[in-house]
Amino acid sequence: MTEPRVVERFKKRTICLHWIHTAAFLILLVTGAILFFPGIGEPAAGGMTRLIHRIAVVVFVAIPVIYSVFNLRAAIHFIKETLTWGKGDIGWLEAAPLYYFANDEERMPPQEHVNTGQKMWQFVVLITGILFVLSGLVMWFLKGTVPPELFQWCVIVHDVAFLLAFLMLLVHIYMGAIHPTMTESFRSILDGRISKKYAKSHYGKWYDRISASKK
Amino acid sequence: MLVDVTKCVSCWWCYAACKNYNKLPETIKPDPEQAPPLSHDVWTTLKPVKKGTEWHSRKLACNHCTDAACVDVCPTGALSHNRLGFVQYDKEKCSGCGYCVEFCPFGVPQLQSNEITGVAMDKCTFCIDRVTNGEQPACAAACPTGAIKFGKHAELVEEGKERVATLRNTNTNAVFYGDKELGGLHVMYVLDEPPEVYGLPTAPEVPPTAIVRDILRWVGVGVTVAVLAGFGLNYVVSREAKMTRELPGGEYVRKKKDEKGR
Numbered sequence: 001m002t003e004p005r006v007v008e009r010f011k012k013r014t015i016c017l018h019w020i021h022t023a024a025f026l027i028l029l030v031t032g033a034i035l036f037f038p039g040i041g042e043p044a045a046g047g048m049t050r051l052i053h054r055i056a057v058v059v060f061v062a063i064p065v066i067y068s069v070f071n072l073r074a075a076i077h078f079i080k081e082t083l084t085w086g087k088g089d090i091g092w093l094e095a096a097p098l099y100y101f102a103n104d105e106e107r108m109p110p111q112e113h114v115n116t117g118q119k120m121w122q123f124v125v126l127i128t129g130i131l132f133v134l135s136g137l138v139m140w141f142l143k144g145t146v147p148p149e150l151f152q153w154c155v156i157v158h159d160v161a162f163l164l165a166f167l168m169l170l171v172h173i174y175m176g177a178i179h180p181t182m183t184e185s186f187r188s189i190l191d192g193r194i195s196k197k198y199a200k201s202h203y204g205k206w207y208d209r210i211s212a213s214k215k
Numbered sequence: 216m217l218v219d220v221t222k223c224v225s226c227w228w229c230y231a232a233c234k235n236y237n238k239l240p241e242t243i244k245p246d247p248e249q250a251p252p253l254s255h256d257v258w259t260t261l262k263p264v265k266k267g268t269e270w271h272s273r274k275l276a277c278n279h280c281t282d283a284a285c286v287d288v289c290p291t292g293a294l295s296h297n298r299l300g301f302v303q304y305d306k307e308k309c310s311g312c313g314y315c316v317e318f319c320p321f322g323v324p325q326l327q328s329n330e331i332t333g334v335a336m337d338k339c340t341f342c343i344d345r346v347t348n349g350e351q352p353a354c355a356a357a358c359p360t361g362a363i364k365f366g367k368h369a370e371l372v373e374e375g376k377e378r379v380a381t382l383r384n385t386n387t388n389a390v391f392y393g394d395k396e397l398g399g400l401h402v403m404y405v406l407d408e409p410p411e412v413y414g415l416p417t418a419p420e421v422p423p424t425a426i427v428r429d430i431l432r433w434v435g436v437g438v439t440v441a442v443l444a445g446f447g448l449n450y451v452v453s454r455e456a457k458m459t460r461e462l463p464g465g466e467y468v469r470k471k472k473d474e475k476g477r
Contacts, residue, residue: 034290035290035310036290036432037435037436038432038433038436039292041289041290041291041292042291042308044290044291044312045291045293045307045309045310046309046310047310047311047335049310050311050312100449100453101449101452101453101456102452103453103456103457103460104456143313143316143317144316144326148317149422149424151317152317152422152424153424155314155317155424155428156427156431159428159431159432160431162435163431163434163435163438166435166439167438167439167442170442170443170446171442174446174449178446178450179449179450179453180450180453181457
């Protein structure tokens with residue numbers, strides 16, 4: 001069963017970005033969730049979790065910004081990839097229930113470097129990231145200077161972004177690390193490599209493209 | 216508590232008594248032109264209104280709403296209703312998020328903040344320790360004219376309405392405020408002008424955003440539980456499906472792929 005894992009799926013710097021961003025987001029998530037979910041707010045007493053939230057958000061914003069400055073092309077590619085939707089995506093959506101429940105690959109169209117589900121996650125990361133930052137900036141720096149109604153709506157926007165990001169993160173973790181057929185997915189975000197077999201079956205279109213360009 | 220603005224002489228004794236009893240930093244008697252706003256160390260103050268050359272004042276402090284937006288939005292449970300219906304708070308539990316400050320329809324709670332940490336909200340406590348020991352709140356005890364009265368709710372409502380009826384003989388603007396608003400305020404007012412004049416919203420409400428937030432929080436709980444349950448189901452079903460497609464030798468059985476449409 002052990003296939004040699006020889007296909008480079010993620011670069012080292014991408015993996016670094018992923019995990020630092022993850023760490024920052026998890027800290028933000030926990031220090032924020034206690035204010036969102038009913039009845040678990042007590043650890044927030046005294047304001048220490050807010051301080052942690054604010055330190056974490058600096059990392060959360062700075063890391064992708066620094067990454068983008070040094071890898072502008074990768075950043076632009078990420079945004080393009082996230083916003084490009086086509087026929088293949090509809091095919092994925094149609095095939096996904098059978099694929100993820102019945103392990104039925106027949107109707108799943110070959111996928112690019114990221115599949116439609118991953119693209120949805122990237123989309124949520126991008127959109128909620130913007131919503132989080134904008135509403136968060138108001139709540140951090142403009143508390144008391146903006147009208148209460150605006151502040152209130154920023155709380156709501158932060159809440160909605162939280163719900164979207166949190167739920168999609170659960171899906172991301174489940175799909176990436178737990179789902180029975182995603183056998184190599186989690187290791188690939190640790191060392192960046194997958195087997196040819198896994199690449200062919202999960203990212204066929206991408207694999208064909210990169211193997212063609214190497215010839 | 217019943218506040219009758221027509222009896223208030225703007226002496227600031229309520230302000231001074233509040234500061235004294237609650238051990239808040241003392242100040243000199245304020246000038247009505249520069250009335251101190253509520254702050255973390257001003258729990259009751261006056262809202263002065265100039266009429267001609269005269270100053271009239273409305274006592275300004277927490278109204279202790281029955282439908283209290285601050286209690287709704289407080290994420291840590293620091294704010295709550297006590298058994299008398301007053302809005303109490305446990306400063307030890309306060310995270311300083313400021314949601315109560317921003318959602319209160321009267322703009323009452325005040326945040327003491329610094330840039331690092333250790334911030335908390337403060338507001339009128341209804342002198343709950345005095346009240347539970349059979350005493351009046353400090354402001355009511357200090358009021359020399361009876362403009363601030365503490366007593367049984369039903370009696371105060373009756374008294375307030377009677378007073379308004381009397382005032383209406385000469386002033387049709389007179390209005391009783393607070394017995395219906397927000398499920399009933401624990402501070403009610405006899406006003407000789409429309410509420411806005413004294414900085415009171417005519418129809419105060421728990422902001423719709425507070426209700427939206429309440430719904431979101433519980434929807435969040437529900438959806439999270441549903442999603443996790445879905446993962447459990449998916450895991451069992453898809454593992455089963457995967458096993459049935461794998462031969463004992465470990466070879467992966469796959470039907471010939473239909474290349475049409477790819």
